[in-house]
Amino acid sequence: MIKLVMCLTRRADITREQFQDYWLNKHGPFFQKNAAAMRSKKYVQSHTLDTPLNDGMRTSRGMMPEYDGVAEVWFESEDDLMAAMSSPEFQELGAALLEDEGNFVDHARSSAFLVREIEL
DSSP states (O other), X not given: OEEEEEEEOBOTTSOHHHHHHHIIIIIHHHHHHHTTTTTEEEEEEEEOOOOHHHHHHHHHHTOOOOOSEEXXXXXXXXXXXXXXXXXXXXXXXXXXHHHHHTTTBOGGXXXXXXEOOOOO
């Protein structure tokens, strides 16, 4: 299996609470409703906590500010994802999901990439 990881930063005009609420209650259900058509096997949202512990870990390492959340979407394989992406249904749903992300995500300050988990 491979995983699409999206490290997400909220739009500047909304709070983290608004970002996470929209993501959980609007975007998440929209994605889940269409997950099978997109050939997704699993979808997980990780919402960043507002805690001084994050500031301490980040500043002690000289790291950039944390993301507002991380999305993980699993697919059977890279070939399966490529086959899915070539379908008109996937392209239509992908465009709709991207448009909806614009309601809460600052894409210019976010990141997305494919990974393979290696369990130790």
